Amino acid sequence: MLDMFFSPKSLAVIGASKDETKVGHIALRNIVKGGFKGKIYPINPKESEILGLKCYPSVKNVRAEIDLGVVVVPAKFVLDVVKECAEKKLKGLIIISAGFKETGKDGADVEKEMGRIAREAGMRIIGPNCLGLMDTKSKLNASFVGELPPKGNVAFMSQSGALCSAVLDWSYSAHVGFSKFISVGNKVDIADPDLLNALEEDPETEVVMMYAEDILSERRFLQAAESLAKKKPLIALKSGCSPSGMKAISSHTGSLAGDDVAYTLAFKQTGGLRCKTIEHLFIMANAFSKQPVIQGKRVAIVTNAGGPGVMTTDAIEERGLELAKLSEETQAALKSFLPAAANTHNPVDVLGDALPDRYGFAIEKVIADPNVDALIVILTPQAMTDIAGTARLVGEKTKGCGKPVLCCWMGDRDVRPAFEILSSYDLPNFPYPEHAVYALQKMVSFNKIHHEPVKNWIIPKDRSAHRHQESAAIIRQAQSEGRTSLNEFEARSIVKAYGVPVARHRMARTVDEAVHAAEMIGFPVALKIVSPDVLHKFDVGGVKISIKDEAGVRAGYEGILSSIREKVPHARIDGILVDSMVKGQRREIILGMKRNPQFGPMLMFGLGGIFVEVLKDVAFRLVPLTRDYALNMIEEIKSFKILQGVRGELPYDINSIADALIGLSDLVIDFPEIHELDVNPFMVRPEGWGAAGVDVKMLIE
């Protein structure tokens, strides 16, 4: 896939230049110097030859087929170039030229037009406004960055061109090799999902590293990330976490569901390993590209210094890994060889005067121990330490051991000679042991992801079912009246159709209907005004609770009506909702949904009241929700223990919460027009007693 970009048989540099300060020159020179083996056609109407290559006025003047065009002409000429390339039937264009969407509306229009032309011609585009791409296998450096990185198994796709430069510069000294470098630019055509699909298939790529500022094409991204992340580590840095200007917010879910929450979910739920800093991106790339993935979580440490051993132990516990317990045999072997003062428990301390022999012996025994899943080797440069020799021995002793081995040669000037040696054995080296532990934690995550089934993110809407038709009728009616919210009765009917239990209720339009409904539901009941013009029912006397008998219903009914007439004189009144009251042991839950512009519906779950209002202790998930995901979401909140029953309470009916969440997931998939939703409170009762939504708020478009 996308071979026309990564290994074209021929390419044209459109806008090639003789002027060495111009991007048009640098790009051509980089292609030539990089060692690309295919045919290269410089295109420039004013030149006949550049860098010893024959130059053509236009791609149309080239007789042979051209696979790829690298476009470096000024913005105003790009559209013509795209047209010519389309006519010449190029398969792909890398548009390095800038001056489009990023400059405002005019630029955006031109950009759209180039996308349209390419789409019609079946020609793909990377960019515009990008740095280009590099492929170390085909030795294609179609970029205006200096030189190809060392060859290796990491692919890097980045929305920041400058970050590409910085990562490249880092790669030389970190000894991390790359398969591909792709600067994605404005993504007029080729976007993140296309690249993820291509990299998933690419045999040269074993680790995918991405930097993104925004991700468009939402569901396709989820699908592509899910599919890739199950096979190869997808390590991602998404910047721009600070709260962006959100639209006016009218529900609890809305106020808590910021854009960054959605990105976090998008990576977490698809299995992408998201990090927050470039440093962490590098740490993961270094470890994943060189070492096998950890198969358990028991970590052993071999060190020549106690202090760093303690710090590593701290980090291991903090990151949810385990300090390996060495077997009796391993410990006996270590005792037989190491000096008496050495620590033969984990962390194994070979002491400050250790020469390579002690390290070698300890490492050999420890890595062979079946209780050990990974090894961190720490070296501090002390008086007698053989910095390079130890590095070499670690390499020899751990070669092909099948478990991840991470090194930490602490310091800088004196330990530097070991870096290249460690790297020659594919041993990643970190300046601080905490980095090694971080990498192992991410390996544990990947190992877990790797064994999970692949989910399908592109879900068909279920428009045939009865529940859909019933709900659709209610929504169409509201839309036809120009409303953007549903009333309580309507909203309850819809969620109920999707399997979310709600309290028994009836709409009453006369006081007698209310009395009859109350008797059928059973006392006590509550009465609630239903009106499109009343938003805060409580504030205007629109609610009466704990009504115990017929007289109460009659008084309550009239009371509500007269209060509304006084406080909201022009309110249209749809009727009065007669509601049952949930009694006995119960907890207020909040269920909600907010639609995210990138990734679609996000469901929210939490305990109601102060837990959501003060503690903001809620969990989010992108839909669709499987049963496992729903349960996992419920368990995620800090106050989950409360639902298990504390202080003498029975455990709550968690299954009924999971069912309701799954119902809401189906509902919001079927109806993209629902853009915000709260079931608050959703009263959950003890196990076996179910639950009931008492107040449902639904906003539509």
Add this chain to the structure above:
Amino acid sequence: MLDMFFSPKSLAVIGASKDETKVGHIALRNIVKGGFKGKIYPINPKESEILGLKCYPSVKNVRAEIDLGVVVVPAKFVLDVVKECAEKKLKGLIIISAGFKETGKDGADVEKEMGRIAREAGMRIIGPNCLGLMDTKSKLNASFVGELPPKGNVAFMSQSGALCSAVLDWSYSAHVGFSKFISVGNKVDIADPDLLNALEEDPETEVVMMYAEDILSERRFLQAAESLAKKKPLIALKSGCSPSGMKAISSHTGSLAGDDVAYTLAFKQTGGLRCKTIEHLFIMANAFSKQPVIQGKRVAIVTNAGGPGVMTTDAIEERGLELAKLSEETQAALKSFLPAAANTHNPVDVLGDALPDRYGFAIEKVIADPNVDALIVILTPQAMTDIAGTARLVGEKTKGCGKPVLCCWMGDRDVRPAFEILSSYDLPNFPYPEHAVYALQKMVSFNKIHHEPVKNWIIPKDRSAHRHQESAAIIRQAQSEGRTSLNEFEARSIVKAYGVPVARHRMARTVDEAVHAAEMIGFPVALKIVSPDVLHKFDVGGVKISIKDEAGVRAGYEGILSSIREKVPHARIDGILVDSMVKGQRREIILGMKRNPQFGPMLMFGLGGIFVEVLKDVAFRLVPLTRDYALNMIEEIKSFKILQGVRGELPYDINSIADALIGLSDLVIDFPEIHELDVNPFMVRPEGWGAAGVDVKMLIE
């Protein structure tokens, strides 16, 4: 202070050796090679000359005075050496030799003995089992580590010798200079507080960096850290955070108050800047040693790349700093000079093709803007970037500007030439912008600490007051009976004496007394068994609540007694406590204390019930507590908003909680024998209505 260690006029190396592989040789050679200007006496009975210096059989054979002894003899000879040195009246000893406390009880005994001898002779000791020390001013390298670090203003004291080596090695390439390096070893005499006091006074030291695994001498440490941290940044790494085997725990406070909580408080309350990794230690040392401290928290960014600018912005918001808003003038000036596509808002983007002139102009304008408190300069190595030239210009343009300027030349191989240039201008350089933001956050903390009054950590016990005498009598009585816990009535009396309000109550020993007490207190009341043999009153029917009248009291009284007789037949019964019941709006609070082995009493505060049991949402403080500290502690919990009144509740009486905390602080200072304490629940009522402790548990030694 401690001049005999840092700038002795003369010193002896006791155990000096001709054998180049021996520590006794390396230590002497390091002193000679380091350039120490004082007199040096090698001591070794078997040699007459080492490294061209006359060798003596014993310090006693040296006629002249000797200030300092560096001891490198095997462990078994150390005690004799210490005696000889004491007789020769040396002022200080650095005992590098190992084989004492760290090897077990015998070693510990020898170590104690050397401490005793030195103390009697008025001779101070650093070590044993240490790496030695270095002083770059007196050029004293009394260690067995390679060479003196670059001279500078950072002092490093470390409990891990190996970490000294790693930090030294790092210092050369990070261009961070040191005044002193001290490996503290087993701390038989000179401990952390002594060194903190000395470094506080040391004019060569402007930043103190410490690594500790344990801190003894508790309150002296707090006092010394407090005093130093108000003047100079005290940056500290404390390892060993993982839960250590704690003693059996019998209170809520006890179960939440781990050792690491105490260390966290010790640094936080004294103003030490604690970090969790060596990396963060280095970041702080680099920034604090080179740049002035930030005076506000508004940060500006100048960058040649958008992506890193966004990431820096994320980090700034995450760490509680502010993105500076540039003045109109600054923005206008930037617009006049920078290309149209440049971003003249903060982060200022001078664009990928920026040469030093653009950087220079932007930096000059931005740093002069009164809305800017600090500047981060980011450079990514792009096609046209002048890596070294830009570094030089940043140095020139920011020299003496009085605001912190931190640099981030991203990448490694290509940007490396800039490192030395930046350092020559005292500009710290970080590989990632998040590091620079971290450093600024810590500067903001230091700036705040710097302006706070110095607290006194050594507090006299207030044994004369009435409240003390009354409480002491109760405690003595319990101790004389061999009890380790007080009964409810005793515990309440004690906390009440210290100003902690408790619910109105009386002890009744007959049913008539109980009836009388209930009538005086006012119904409803609760009855509670008081017995040293009943720990869980509720479980054995020892509590009756909501008793509304005399008949209820009589029935309840008998009911409790018969239930106890049945379930705990041999229980001694002190009586039955008649308790008032707190009615109306109220919240359960938990107040508690646990005594920490290092730092003494730690108070705990939180909301009771699920907030402490499930959410563990509590705050801790070391005593003594000022009123400000008590309020600040109350505000620290996540659920604090609840106390301000939510969902229609009145705000709670926070002052009465603060008063109670201060009372407990006084109490636990006066009585070191109280080692655990819970007031749970402490019922707080709305503002003006006070509070009342309902259940008080107190454990004594």
